Amino acid sequence: MKNQLLTVLITVIVCVTLLSTIQPVSAYSNKMQKQSTTSQNDQITPEDRGIIGPNWYNKPTSYAQLISWYQALEAAYPGYIEVFKANVLYNTGTIPNGYDDYYIRITNESLGLHKPEVLFLGGPHGDETVGTIGMFWFTDWLMRMAFTDEPxxxxxxxxxxWIIDNREIYIEASHNPYGFDxxxxxxxxxxxLNREADMGWDxxxxxxGIWASVxxxxxxxxxxxxxxxxxxDFHGGARLLLYPWGNMHSSIVGTSPITGYSYNYAPADFYFFDSSSLRLGDYMGDYGGNLDKTSVGTIPDTVGYTVGGGISPWAYGADVExxxxxxPYVNDETFGNYPGAGVLWLSPEMSYTKNPDQSTFGNDTVARYGAEIRRVILAQADLAQPYLRWQGDSAQNQDVVYTNTLVNITWQVNGSMVVDHxxxxxxxNPDPVHTWTSTTTDHDxxxxxxxxxxxxxxALDGHTAGTTYKETITFTTPGEYYFVAKxxxxxxxxxxxxxxVYGSNPYLRLIKERTNDSYHxxxxxxxxxxxxxxxxxxxxxxxxxxxxxxxxxxxxxAKPSGPxxxxxxxxxxxxxSTTDPEGDALYYMWDWGDGNQSEWLGPFASGAQASAQKxxxxxxxxxxxxxxKDVYGSESDWSDPLPITMPTSKGIQILSFLSQFFHNLLLFLQNLLK
Structure with missing residues (x-):
């Protein structure tokens, strides 16, 4: 009997003790537990993806493999990349040993052609591989960065x-497939193959002979x-950035207005070649070596010898009409005039080693030769034509603003070397280019x-810290307003x-286009x-x-609702919740009555329920x-208050007392039974 009584008492004590450790639970607290779990899950961020894109910019084992890589991109991005046999298109024959001369076009074809064009050649010297390989990885990188969720x-x-929509980028996969292989x-x-162009041919x-090769x-x-x-056209064996001339006009001297350095063999458009090439050299970076006034310049003065029949002088100056x-330097009597000339053509010597190791190409985030080729193409594609673009912190198209509100409008001018105005x-008027009533300050x-x-x-090492223009405007009269930056x-x-010597007109079509209203x-x-x-x-x-x-x-x-x-x-x-008279999105600030206030939480749609935890x-x-407050900063009055009480739980006090009481009782009974 004593043992049974002892067992019953111990069971009661254990149950009461367990009950005293349990928190009061309600349907509301269960809901809060679920919400808390959801909130924690929402805060989990994806693991760091590490190096984005391919692990490394690989070198193809052959010209055929390189072309297959381009064709894979063409299949992956239809309408943006076209790979074609230019020798078939122009009926120029087949390169000996069965090679076709593949060109690649990068543009948004749905927006049509006839956009400003740029053209880059894989190495005319087959063993100089940086440009040939780097241009493929540029193409791959551009597609992934523009059209996938990769950062x-x-x-x-x-x-x-925008570049893909507004430019046509052409790439010749290799100007010398046999030499590459x-x-x-x-x-x-x-x-x-860099000595057969019809300009100062030797x-x-x-x-x-002139144009002997396919x-x-x-x-x-x-x-x-x-x-x-x-x-x-990309080269290797040195670290230089070369521009015309190659072997003519040796007595013409150009002095750089940027560096004060002088060069012989200077072309008619020397000043633009000089300033744009120096900027490009800075932007390319120094992985392959520094590019400055001693390594950026005319071909003979910079590389140390003359070049007859070079591609660069021909592409620039061979339109003799x-x-x-x-x-005197062009055999137009035999080969005809060259209406396509007038190109700002550079010959980057990318690397001291002509065919460098794969480790030197880098990847998306490790800036080596791959990044430098990327920078060359992007910078030159940008420069092909002037353009103005609104910046991200500017007012956006179709914005709705209120009278007496400050509106910031910011823009940049690009595709150029200097902004005059x-x-x-x-x-x-919806056409502010031709009809306007107001202008802002001229930045001249x-x-x-x-x-x-x-x-x-x-521009330096892949980065720019360029000029952004900003105007702050306050509208006092309601209406529809239309802006352009010019x-x-x-x-x-x-x-x-x-x-x-050269006459009064520039040779470069990109200069004539932007400086001469009558040019056509x-x-x-x-x-x-x-x-x-x-x-x-x-x-x-x-x-x-x-x-x-x-x-x-x-x-x-509304007065807050909740426990x-x-x-x-x-x-x-x-x-x-509340509403905004104009239907603007809203933010809410909570005053918790303990000296603390929340930050502005939101935005929430006008009339939508807002919530906060405390x-x-x-x-x-x-x-x-x-x-x-609304998105324009106007604040409402405070809501009516909701009183809250946070007492100590009487139920917990009772359970604690009973637990201690039965514990003492158990000790007493144990002593009594002994």
Whole structure:
């Protein structure tokens, strides 16, 4: 009997003790537990993805594999990449050993062709591989950064898509497939493919003659069927950035207005070649070596020897109808005139080692030769034509603002070297380019200079810290307003070097296009009619802003709803809502009655329920209230308060007393039974 009594007493004591450890539970606290779990899950971020893109920029084992890689990109991004046999298109034959001359076009084909064109050649010297390989990885990188969710830390995806929409980027996969496959400078004939162009051609060079190769014939045909603005052929064996001339006009001296350094063999457009090449050299970076006034310049003065029949001088100056002073250096009597010339053509010598190890190419985030090729193509594609773009912190198209509200409008001017003038013009007409009522201050601080005022100012090692223009406008009258930013650029470059020799007109079509209103070029090419119309003012897209009457504050929020009592340390949910007279989105601030206020939480749609959580650390009486503000900063009155009580639980006190009582009773009975 004693044992049974003892067992019953022990069971009762254990049960009471367990009950004393259990917190009071309600349907509300179960709901809070679920919400808390959801909140924690929402805060879990994906693991760091590490190096984005491929682990490394690999080297293809052959020209055939390189082309297969391009074709895989063409299949993955239809409408943006086209891989084609240019030798078949222009009926120039087949390269010995069965090679086709593959070109690649990158553009948004749905927006049509006849955009500003740039052209880059894989190494004419087959054993100089950095450009040939780097251009593929540029293409792969551009597609992934523009059209996938991979992060693009160095460039905004919006700008990369803009480049694809507004430029045509052409790539010749390799100008010397045989040399690429056999790791040698010359083609299968033993010809130097950078010595056969029809400009200052030297019969003593190792070639079969002017345009003897299929590769050369194809390049000649392509350029004369397009209005290419900028181009380049990549080389190796040194670290240089070269521009015309190659072996003519040796006595013409150009002195850089940027560095004060002088060069012989200077072209008519020396000043633009000089300033744009120096900026490009800074932007490329120093992985392969520094590029400065001693390594950026005319071919003979920089590389140390003359080059006859080079691609760069031909692409620049061989249109003898426009540039008759060059007629003695061009065999137009045999090969005809070259209407496609007028290209700003550079020859980057990328690396001291002609065919460097794969480790030197880097990847998306490790900036080595792959990044430098990427920077060359992006910078030159940008420079092909001036443009103005609104910046991310600017008012956006179709914004609705209130009278007497400050509106910031910001923009950049790009595709140029210097900004002579830029400002806003606007009014109530949807066509503010031609009809406007107001203008802002003219930013002309760089007018007449050679550099300054563009988004590419201070370009260095893949980064820019360019100029952004900003105007702050307050509207006092409701209405529909239409803005454009306009700019005039590069006017100093219409002045050629030595007009007594070269004449008064620039050779470069990109300079004529932006400095001469009467310039008009028409070229019937393989893509149809190519046409360039000169203009000295350039315009942003139209920005439309609607201005309505002065903003009204949100209505007073409803009295908060939620538990009116609880336990210190527990978390509770409270709700409210209100509306905004104009339907603006709303933010809410909560005053918890304990000296603490929340941050502005939101945004919430007008009329939508808003909620917030709160836990009080000590018992007491509190008063909750809440107020709202709209997206323009107008604040409502505080809501009516909700009183809250946080008492100590009497139930817990009773359970604690019973637990101690039965514990003492058990000790007494144990002693009694002994």
């Amino acid at each position: 693009s830390p160095a460039y905004s995806k919006d700008w990369l898509r 056999t790791d040698q400078r010359y083609d299968s004939h033993g010809w130097d 019969p003593g060079e190792p070639t079969g 590769n050369g014939k194809t390049l000649h045909a392509f350029v004369d069927n397009h209005t290419v603005r900028l181009g380049g 426009k540039n008759p002073v060059e007629d 830029t400002y806003l013009q606007f009014g109530n 601080e760089h007018s007449g200079q050679y550099i300054g005022g563009t988004g590419w100012d201070n 700019g005039q650029v590069d006017q100093v470059y219409k002045n050629v070097l030595r007009p007594d 070029e028409v070229l019937e090419g393989s893509d149809g009619t190519e046409e360039i119309i000169g203009q000295t003012w350039w315009y942003s897209p139209v920005l439309h802003i609607k201005v309505i009457s002065e903003n009204e504050a949100p209505n007073k929020p 009116a009592s609880g336990k210190p340390g527990s978390t509770y949910l409270y709700r409210t 836990s009080w650390s000590s018992k007491g009486d509190y008063s909750i209230k809440v107020k709202a």
